[in-house]
Amino acid sequence: MNGYTGTILRVNLTTGAISRQATDMKDAALYIGARGLADKIYIDEVDPKVDPLSPDNTMVFAPGPFTGTFAPSGGRYHVVTKGPLTDCIAGANSGGSWGPELHYAGYDALIIEGKASEPVYLWIKDDVVEIRKASHLWGKWVPETTDLVRGETDVDAKVACIGPAGEKQVLFAAIMNEMHRAAGRGGVGAVMGSKNLKAIAVSGTKAISVARPKEFKEAVLAGRKGIKEHPVGGAGLRAYGTDVLVNILNQIGSLPVNNFQDGYFPAADKVGGETLAANQLVRPKGCFSCVISCGRVSKVKDPKYAGEGEGPEYEAAWSMGPDCGIDNLDAVVHSNHLCNEMGMDPISFGSTLACAMELFEAGLITLKDTDGVDLSFGNVDAMVEMTRKTGLREGLGNKLALGSYRLANSYGHPELSMTVKKQEMPAYDPRGVQGIGLEYATCNRGGCHVKGYTIAVEVLGCGAKLDPHATADKPYWVKLFQDLTAAIDASGGCIFGTFGMGGDNYSAMLSALTGVTYSTEDYLKAGERIWNLEKLFNIGAGLTAKDDELPERLTKLLPIKSGPSKGEISHVPEMLPEYYKLRGWDVNGVPTKERLQELQLV
Amino acid sequence: MTIRYFADIRELTGCKEETWTKAAPDLRLLLEGLAAQHGSAFGKRVLEGNQLNSTIIIFINGRDVVHLQGIGSALKNDDVVAIFPMVAGG
Numbered sequence A: 001m002n003g004y005t006g007t008i009l010r011v012n013l014t015t016g017a018i019s020r021q022a023t024d025m026k027d028a029a030l031y032i033g034a035r036g037l038a039d040k041i042y043i044d045e046v047d048p049k050v051d052p053l054s055p056d057n058t059m060v061f062a063p064g065p066f067t068g069t070f071a072p073s074g075g076r077y078h079v080v081t082k083g084p085l086t087d088c089i090a091g092a093n094s095g096g097s098w099g100p101e102l103h104y105a106g107y108d109a110l111i112i113e114g115k116a117s118e119p120v121y122l123w124i125k126d127d128v129v130e131i132r133k134a135s136h137l138w139g140k141w142v143p144e145t146t147d148l149v150r151g152e153t154d155v156d157a158k159v160a161c162i163g164p165a166g167e168k169q170v171l172f173a174a175i176m177n178e179m180h181r182a183a184g185r186g187g188v189g190a191v192m193g194s195k196n197l198k199a200i201a202v203s204g205t206k207a208i209s210v211a212r213p214k215e216f217k218e219a220v221l222a223g224r225k226g227i228k229e230h231p232v233g234g235a236g237l238r239a240y241g242t243d244v245l246v247n248i249l250n251q252i253g254s255l256p257v258n259n260f261q262d263g264y265f266p267a268a269d270k271v272g273g274e275t276l277a278a279n280q281l282v283r284p285k286g287c288f289s290c291v292i293s294c295g296r297v298s299k300v301k302d303p304k305y306a307g308e309g310e311g312p313e314y315e316a317a318w319s320m321g322p323d324c325g326i327d328n329l330d331a332v333v334h335s336n337h338l339c340n341e342m343g344m345d346p347i348s349f350g351s352t353l354a355c356a357m358e359l360f361e362a363g364l365i366t367l368k369d370t371d372g373v374d375l376s377f378g379n380v381d382a383m384v385e386m387t388r389k390t391g392l393r394e395g396l397g398n399k400l401a402l403g404s405y406r407l408a409n410s411y412g413h414p415e416l417s418m419t420v421k422k423q424e425m426p427a428y429d430p431r432g433v434q435g436i437g438l439e440y441a442t443c444n445r446g447g448c449h450v451k452g453y454t455i456a457v458e459v460l461g462c463g464a465k466l467d468p469h470a471t472a473d474k475p476y477w478v479k480l481f482q483d484l485t486a487a488i489d490a491s492g493g494c495i496f497g498t499f500g501m502g503g504d505n506y507s508a509m510l511s512a513l514t515g516v517t518y519s520t521e522d523y524l525k526a527g528e529r530i531w532n533l534e535k536l537f538n539i540g541a542g543l544t545a546k547d548d549e550l551p552e553r554l555t556k557l558l559p560i561k562s563g564p565s566k567g568e569i570s571h572v573p574e575m576l577p578e579y580y581k582l583r584g585w586d587v588n589g590v591p592t593k594e595r596l597q598e599l600q601l602v
Numbered sequence B: 001m002t003i004r005y006f007a008d009i010r011e012l013t014g015c016k017e018e019t020w021t022k023a024a025p026d027l028r029l030l031l032e033g034l035a036a037q038h039g040s041a042f043g044k045r046v047l048e049g050n051q052l053n054s055t056i057i058i059f060i061n062g063r064d065v066v067h068l069q070g071i072g073s074a075l076k077n078d079d080v081v082a083i084f085p086m087v088a089g090g
Helices: A025-033 A034-045 A098-104 A141-150 A189-196 A213-229 A230-240 A242-251 A273-279 A312-319 A329-342 A346-361 A380-391 A403-410 A435-441 A474-491 A504-513 A521-541 A551-557 A572-583 A593-598 B007-011 B027-038 B040-046
Strands: A007-012 A018-022 A059-063 A077-082 A090-095 A107-114 A120-125 A130-131 A157-161 A176-179 A182-185 A197-202 A281-285 A293-300 A306-310 B001-007 B016-018 B058-059 B080-085
Touching: A025 A034, A034 A059, A034 A077, A034 A090, A034 A107, A034 A130, A034 A474, A034 A521, A059 A098, A059 A189, A059 A551, A077 A098, A077 A182, A077 A189, A090 A176, A090 A189, A090 A572, A098 A157, A098 A182, A098 A197, A098 B016, A107 A380, A141 A157, A141 A197, A141 A329, A176 A189, A189 A197, A213 A230, A213 A504, A230 A273, A242 A273, A242 A312, A242 B080, A273 A281, A273 A329, A306 A329, A312 A329, A312 A346, A329 A346, A329 A435, A346 A380, A346 A403, A380 A521, A435 A474, A435 A572, A474 A504, A474 A521, A474 A572, A504 A521, A521 A593, A572 A593, B001 B007, B007 B027, B027 B040, B040 B058
Parallel strands: A007 A107, A120 A197, B001 B080
Antiparallel strands: A007 A018, A059 A077, A059 A107, A077 A090, A090 A182, A120 A130, A157 A176, A157 A197, A176 A182, A281 A293, A293 A306, B001 B016, B058 B080
């Protein structure tokens, strides 16, 4: 049972029943933990056609074997459910210390079923589990909720909760742990809100046993050394955070601007990591057992936007910055703080607002719709006001809360939604960086960069240097990154560890920790198994190859207009057949029986 | 020619951007000229002997010089050269 507690906790909010079951160690060996084990539990139990916001949907929270150990950045947990934004598998991942605490409390996974008749929160203190009333917390924002729950339970308890966005079922609501860390994408916070579950507080005192302690220590120290000595993991991310990417993507002409109408933003430096470090950064911050500290504690002094919080990450600085034509970093930091405090994914929010701005400039959204707010690109005050209105579902915010796909559809222009599987794409223009477009198109949870981060080899030169404009070999790299990331997510690790560690480091740590021997090939195979399992759920939910496409704006209609990537267009349609072939899927993107047998999925 | 600096490279040059008017037909000569102007710390940051330092990224008009002719990449007066440390994010 090394690396695992051997126990899964199940809470039914409809009946109030609390039960425990043994962790299936055969599944643990195949799916590792966290993302993989949570996927397996969820997909075995839930009809893929379930309404994501109905009591029939469940949620599985799971730490991985690394979570709570001193493995580098080994503090992450995964939330798996069906996403209300995407209507497909939603897996959201977060750092901080909540995941380790759940593991210390003695659980490899927490299954939430049903719906409470009134607002409740869950208090887990080792073996003692209580469902407590939370009507007095309903309506409160994340910081106040966290403080109140800690006051009612244990001042050292770790709290994951939703804010008003989750309560009001904003379709891209997040779950926030320790106030500032987010299980951010796909609307997992809305699912929690639909269950009347305001928070989960955890305190644990149990140890995680290690199969071969000396070997584990050596593998961990080698991994930590690798990260510290890497120019990115060791110094770059700590100094400037992820927002340092604004300038580099802009300099290659692949920073999406004004709802992906262009790929170059002349004022990009005003919202980049260098400016953040000079003006708003209070200090860097790391998650549990982190040797990188990419997090930003940030403060805005301008009285108009004054406040202290965390972030933004690159994605948020882009979505509420250049993608909305905005270059005011104080305002972007402020809106990022608002997103955290209301519990809302800033990527989907910013991109949805950008879509609304394009609809406004086209005369489709009117001043009447906006209550008189000029929603033109670049209007800083409008961006800040719409952040608040969306989290609270007021005025036009009630429509923005549905995401850009449903928003654009409601005005008869679905082509203006920059989404894949109804989820907003992140901050790398796929017309200028070909591989990341294929990742967006094929990612099981919808438009997402982080589950197959080929930017590392296409732009940053970490591990390899590929031409971002070329398509050759990109399907291979996308598959490799997707499989490796799935395995790292399942282990409870952070993908930033790959700036200094490879699959061999991860498999060595996992083997020494669990006592189950994983070669690097085994490790990648586990990731591939997880990827295919998620794919099968999506097929069951009704998704087809039509859902593996980028918006036509990016593949046909609108080459980048200016900057270094002027004239470039995405070639995802040309790369997709090769990707399917490498995955062992048929021409319709359906896994073949042979590949499923090979992966022990049938 | 426009030279742009980012992240900690700016701390070595003391500026974000400058115009280079001296002769620099290729990247090696440009970097040597910039090193003479900005000092040895900058020189070591961008050059390892006769090669580019492996921890920096240089774009000429948005194209990574790795996909051009590396340190021998030709330059023109109206080119934009961007110099970054190796950075990442997500």
